[in-house]
Amino acid sequence: MARMNRLSLVLPIAALSIVLAGAPVLADTPEVIAAKANRLDHAWSISVTLSHPDTGWDHYANAWQVLAPDDSVLGTRTLTHPHVEEQPFTRSIDHVVIPEGFDHVLIRVRCNLDGWSPRLIWLELPR
Numbered sequence: 001m002a003r004m005n006r007l008s009l010v011l012p013i014a015a016l017s018i019v020l021a022g023a024p025v026l027a028d029t030p031e032v033i034a035a036k037a038n039r040l041d042h043a044w045s046i047s048v049t050l051s052h053p054d055t056g057w058d059h060y061a062n063a064w065q066v067l068a069p070d071d072s073v074l075g076t077r078t079l080t081h082p083h084v085e086e087q088p089f090t091r092s093i094d095h096v097v098i099p100e101g102f103d104h105v106l107i108r109v110r111c112n113l114d115g116w117s118p119r120l121i122w123l124e125l126p127r
Contacts (some may be wrong), residue, residue: 068098
């Protein structure tokens with residue numbers, strides 16, 4: 001089972017290091033630096049700030065997903081190019097439909113060389 005870490009609405013870099021203390025070190029997998037959820041009428045906008053040692057087309061962070069607590073995929077943000085000179089970087093997914101009753105979602109990240117990180121990040125949803 002994937003390791004899960006809690007992330008509040010917006011988590012600064014210093015706080016994230018506390019959340020991830022004790023987590024296994026994963027070589028070259030993208031790291032979530034911050035995440036935020038904003039309600040948009042009947043859907044959500046999810047923003048995620050990632051850090052990854054992109055080296056170019058051969059190795060770069062290429063996607064992240066929003067998962068429901070039951071691990072079903074609610075949204076995927078494909079990253080179509082390396083961000084060698086832009087680290088960390090933030091990207092969003094708008095119009096993510098999150099079923100009523102969920103108080104959080106999970107974020108997982110992927111790079112084109114190492115695949116999906118086993119680490120899941122817990123993102124609380126504002127009420």
